[in-house]
Amino acid sequence: MGHKDADVCEIYYVNEAHVRNARQALSPEREILSLAETFRTLGDPTRVRILQALSVEELCVCDLSKLLGISESGTSHQLRVLRSQKLVRYRKEGKMAFYSLDDAHIDSLMNEALRHVREGADQARERAERIHERAGQ
Amino acid sequence: MGHKDADVCEIYYVNEAHVRNARQALSPEREILSLAETFRTLGDPTRVRILQALSVEELCVCDLSKLLGISESGTSHQLRVLRSQKLVRYRKEGKMAFYSLDDAHIDSLMNEALRHVREGADQARERAERIHERAGQ
C-alpha cells in the first residue's frame, strides 16, 4: 500500500525538487476550482450541443428544446448551469428569452478541444489502418 | 408546461429555419460525445492539478501523490482516466512510471480556459455554490 513517512521517494532530493517545482506551477486554489467547474460544465453532451448551436446564432429556450429533443424545463435547467459559468448570456424580449454565447473564448475552447479529439481519432484510424494492412498480407 | 404540436413556435418559419441551421452546425454525434467526455475528464480539480503539474515536467505517481495530498491508489485511478482520454502518456523506467502531457493542445486548452476564468468567472463560481448549497438541502 504505497509507503510511509521516511521513504525512498522523499530521500532523493531531486524528487523533492520536482514536487516543489510542480507545486509552484499550480494556479491558486480558487482558480483551479473555477477551471474544473468550467470544464465540468462543458462536460455534458447536451450542453456541448447547446454551445455549438449558439455559436451560429442566438436561440430561444423553445427552439433549443426542439433541437435537443428534451423538455423545455430540462433545457432551462441546463441554460442556468451554463449561465452560472458565464458561458451563455440571455436577452429577454417580451416572453421570450434569447440565449447566445457569452464571450469569444468559448468558441476557441471548443475548437481547440475538437482538434484534440480529432487528432486522437486520426491516430486511432491510422492504427486501425496499419492493423488492416498487416492483416491483409 | 410549454406547448404541443401545432404551435406558435412552429408556425413562424424563421424559428424552424433557426432550428435547422443550428442542427447543421452540430458535430457528428460521436464527436459531441468525445468532446463532452474530454471536458468532463478535465472537470475535476485533482485532474486539473495533475495536468498543470505535468505541464512543467514529467512526474511519477509517487511524486504526484505527494503533490496532490491523496493516496497513490487514487492518483493512479485519476491517471488512468486521463490516459483513457489521451491527455497524458507514460514511460516506464524500472518500477517507476513517469507521466507527461500527451499532446500540445492540452496546454493551449488549459490556458484558454484560464483566460475565460480570469475574465470574471469568480462571481459565477460563487453563484453556482449558492445554487449547489440550496440543491443539497
Add this chain to the structure above:
DNA sequence: CTCTTTGCTGCACATCTGTTCATACGTTAA
C-alpha cells in the same frame, strides 16, 4: 528464493448529475 517498493485494479459507498413532472413567475392579449 523472500522482502520491499511502486503502481494498477476491483469493489464498495457516499455524493453528485441530468432528466422529468408539477408548479410558480412574468408577460401579453382579450
Add this chain to the structure above:
DNA sequence: TTAACGTATGAACAGATGTGCAGCAAAGAG
C-alpha cells in the same frame, strides 16, 4: 380582471462519479 404562453424553479429518482481500502503484479534489493 382572466387566460394563455414562454420560461424558471423545486422535488425526486435512476444512474454516474471520485475516492479509499484491500489485494495483486512487476521489478529490484538482499
